[in-house]
Amino acid sequence: MLRNVSHEIYKCLRCGWCREKVMENTQRVCPAREVLGFESSFARGRMLLARGILEGEIEYNDKLIERMYTCLGCGACKTHCPLEVDTIEVFRTMREDAVQKGIPLPKALVGINKAIEEHKNPFAKPQEFREKMARELALPKEGEIFYFAGCYDTLRFTENFTNTISILRKIGINPSYLGENEWCCGVPQFWNGSTDLAHKLAQHNVVKLKKAGAKQVIMSCAGCYSVFGHFYKQILGDLPFEVLHISQFLANKFNMGMLKLTNLEDKYEGNVTYHDPCHLGRHMGVYEEPRLLIKKMFPHIYREMPRNRENSWCCGGGAVVFPYLTQYSLRIAEQRIDEAVKIGAKTLVTTCPSCMNVLKIPARKKKIEVKNLLELLADAIENSIGS
DSSP states (O other): OGGGGHHHHHHOOOOSTTTEEESSSEEEOOHHHHHHOSGGGSHHHHHHHHHHHHTTSSOOOHHHHHHHTTOOOOOHHHHHOTTOOOHHHHHHHHHHHHHHTTOOOOHHHHHHHHHHHHHSSTTOOOTHHHHHHHHHTTOOSSSSEEEEOHHHHHHTOHHHHHHHHHHHHHTTOOOBOOGGGOOOOSHHHHHHTOHHHHHHHHHHHHHHHHHTTOSEEEESOHHHHHIIIIIIHHHHOSOSSEEEEHHHHHHHHHHTTSOOOOOOGGGOOSEEEEOOOTTTTTTTOOOHHHHHHHHHHOTTTBOOOSSOGGGOOOOSOOTTOTTTSHHHHHHHHHHHHHHHHHTTEEEEEESOHHHHHHHHHHHHHTTOEEEEHHHHHHHHTTTOOOO
16 A cells, blocks of 8 residues: 555655745744654654555554554645655555554544444434435535535534525525435545545445536535545546535635625624635645635735645644544644734634634634634625626
8 A cells, every 4th residue: 555655755855844944934834743742743754654664664553553643634744845745645545554454543533434334424413414404495406506515514513504505595506415315525534544435435425416417516615625626536537527615616706796795894803814724725725715705804804824825724623633632633723723813813714614623612712703704705795696
């Protein structure tokens, strides 16, 4: 398995650019390294460990497995690597390699796999919940424009689901939805190394969407979007439909004059800032579309955090780390919230439900509201639809 990425492993020169970036001041690159502090916790050391396994110098053991699963998959090391080493694919493949060799997953991740195998979502909720959403909102199950909501936005942050449907309908689009035939996108499995289950989920979702007539699939979850846009194409080839994150779709409609946004500044105190989800930003290159929409709603009080776009700090919840090492994740999240505090932000906006799930915990202590972009848009486009 690691042989498939051996060319990436041998490209690494251990130069250390994955440790820190010098701009106007020194910016840390790897959240894991900042919290854990050891060479083996950031890309340069992880690459050496991968090489050791590849060459048979070391074997998987409990300590190595624990260290492997501290990587957040944020992609900051890959972004800053001068040789463009695909560090993230190497670290993800290490997990696949361990699973293929029969090394047990951490218990928390075993539980997530079991829930998805039995219920098709990581929260062990009955699929009837998805079907109920479809019925209550009278969503068609066939059509050319589909909404793939993902597990978080159907089963945990259901307001994101209803806001998405409301927004789309206000601009004249009645999206279709798979209901009980929507399964988890497989993002936990692609990242925990359980590729057999991940492939099963991917195959199911693509087949169902194609059969239902999908030509364009819109997603409100950054994780779902990156999985469809990258991993699905990697294992299934070109998809039979276009995949867009909701921010891309709506920014395009805004530019076409089909979406008008009102100023919301009277409803908010303090500054507003945006947190780039790693899956949407570094993984998929979507930075400006969410900002375009947010700045139209907050033209005078929008502020950037010092680390933004490709330099953005991770929320701490990526690559199934949060359910496995929760306190470690929260220490990383606290650093992100501290950045928002320093620029006077009282509202932090993001476009990823997983980021919301983690960031809102330390945000409460600093009296910062963490909001999904969809909530703001649902408010701002009321009675303001263009032709």
